[in-house]
Amino acid sequence: MRCVIEKCCNKAVLIVGDCKYCGGQYCLIHRLPESHHCTGLETCRKVHFERNCDKIMSEKITPPIVR
Template identity: 50%
Template sequence: MARKPTCDYKKDTVDKCTGLAQRIVGDCGFCGGHFCSKHRLLESHMCPNLEDCKKESHEQNASKLISERTVAIKGV
């Protein structure tokens, strides 16, 4: 029987996490790591691509706000 995967948080150090990696919700799409429920968030596992994620989200939000901008009709 195959061993269940453990959390990738600090996996090469003495302080490594021994929790079991969560399926689907524990997979980080930015760094490719597999994490337990405690370390699944980008901030929790110190994702090296956190700044890229924030920048991408900011750009998406800005473009959405610009596309939904309303213009006041003058002279009515």
């Protein structure tokens, strides 16, 4: 199976080449949503932004109260 990018002749990579946002199968060069101009890029950004925000907020350190 080949990468679905029109002028790309590289083989699609199993597992890491499958885009879960648009469903396309891509080679190593085009596997990232930014590299293949994914139609689900905005959804991808939103999901990862929320995940990172939750992680950062859970690791937030508050200073001790001095009395």
